[in-house]
Amino acid sequence: VSAILDLRSEAESFVIEGTFPALDPRERALVEETWRGRMVNEHISAQVFAGLVPQAMRAAIPHAFLVELAEMVGDELDHARRCAGVLHALGGDPRAPLPELRKLPEHATASPLGALLRNVISVSCMSETVAVALIQAERIDLGGSPAAKVLGSILGDEVRHARFGWKLIEELAPLSNPVREEVGAYLPVALAHLVAHELDHLSPAPPPTKRAAQCGACDGQNARLILFQTIETVIVPGLERFGLPARGSWQEARKLLRSGAARAMTAA
Ligand SMILES: [Fe+2]
Ligand SMILES: [Fe+2]
Numbered sequence: 001v002s003a004i005l006d007l008r009s010e011a012e013s014f015v016i017e018g019t020f021p022a023l024d025p026r027e028r029a030l031v032e033e034t035w036r037g038r039m040v041n042e043h044i045s046a047q048v049f050a051g052l053v054p055q056a057m058r059a060a061i062p063h064a065f066l067v068e069l070a071e072m073v074g075d076e077l078d079h080a081r082r083c084a085g086v087l088h089a090l091g092g093d094p095r096a097p098l099p100e101l102r103k104l105p106e107h108a109t110a111s112p113l114g115a116l117l118r119n120v121i122s123v124s125c126m127s128e129t130v131a132v133a134l135i136q137a138e139r140i141d142l143g144g145s146p147a148a149k150v151l152g153s154i155l156g157d158e159v160r161h162a163r164f165g166w167k168l169i170e171e172l173a174p175l176s177n178p179v180r181e182e183v184g185a186y187l188p189v190a191l192a193h194l195v196a197h198e199l200d201h202l203s204p205a206p207p208p209t210k211r212a213a214q215c216g217a218c219d220g221q222n223a224r225l226i227l228f229q230t231i232e233t234v235i236v237p238g239l240e241r242f243g244l245p246a247r248g249s250w251q252e253a254r255k256l257l258r259s260g261a262a263r264a265m266t267a268a
Helices: 006-013 023-060 063-089 112-142 146-173 177-199 209-214 221-239 246-259 261-267
Strands: 005-007 093-096
Touching: 005 023, 006 063, 006 261, 023 063, 023 093, 023 112, 023 209, 063 146, 093 261, 112 146, 112 177, 112 221, 146 221, 177 246, 246 261
Parallel strands: none
Antiparallel strands: 005 093
16 A cells, blocks of 8 residues: 655645636646646655665765755755645645655665765756756746746755766766776666656646646646757766766667667666
8 A cells, every 4th residue: 555645734834925827627637736746756856865875875975965965855855845835725635645665776786886876876967957957947937926936946956956966976086997887887777767757757748728837737848858958968968077978878778768678667
C-alpha cells in the first residue's frame, strides 16, 4: 500500500497573494494535476538529496558541501509545501498517493568518489539544471499571476541545487583518470535516464490555454525542446570542460533511447 502525501495543513498556512484567473473545468483539472504532480516531485526530490548525504560522507568531500546537501533536503520539502499552497489556493486538494521511493544507485563497483559523482552529476548537473531551464521558461507564461511569485521563489533554490554539482566538480578538479573513467562510463546511462524520466512527466497534450498557462500549466512540446537544448548547450559542454566524455555519451544515450532500453530503465 503506497503512502499518502497529505499537505493540507501546510497548504492552508501558506499565504498566496493575488487571485488566479477563472478557469473552466477542463483547465482546472489540468492546472490542479500540474501542481499536484509538482508537489509530489518536489517531495521526492528531498529523499534524493537525503540519499546523497551518506554517499558524500563516504567520499569525504569538504564539509561545506555536506551542509549544503542537508539544506537542499529542506528546500525540496519546502517546495512541496509551496506547491501544495498553490494547489489549495486554486481550490484543489493537496493530497496525493506517494509513488514508491526509489533508492539512489549505489554504484558498488566504483570508488566512493566515483559513485558520488555519478549520482551528483545525474541529480544536480542534469535534473536540476534542466529544472532551472524549464521553470525559467514557464515563468514567462505566468504573467503577473500569483503562481509566478511561487515559481520564482522555487527557481532561486533550483539554481543553487544545479550549481551544487558544477561547483563540486570544480572543487575536485582535476579529476584523477580512474575517477574520470568511472564517471564517464556512467554518463550515457545518466543522460538516457534523464531524457526518459523528463519525457515521462511532460504532457503530450497541445499547449494549454492562456488562462491555464497563467495558473501554471505547462506546454509539453516547448518543454521537450528546452530539455534537448539544455542538454546540448549547457550540460554536455559543461561536463566536457572537466575532461568528461559527455559528447560521445550523448550519442550513446540517444542510441539507448532509440532502442527503448532507457524506458525499461525508468520502469525498472
Ligand atoms: Fe525543488
Ligand atoms: Fe531542486
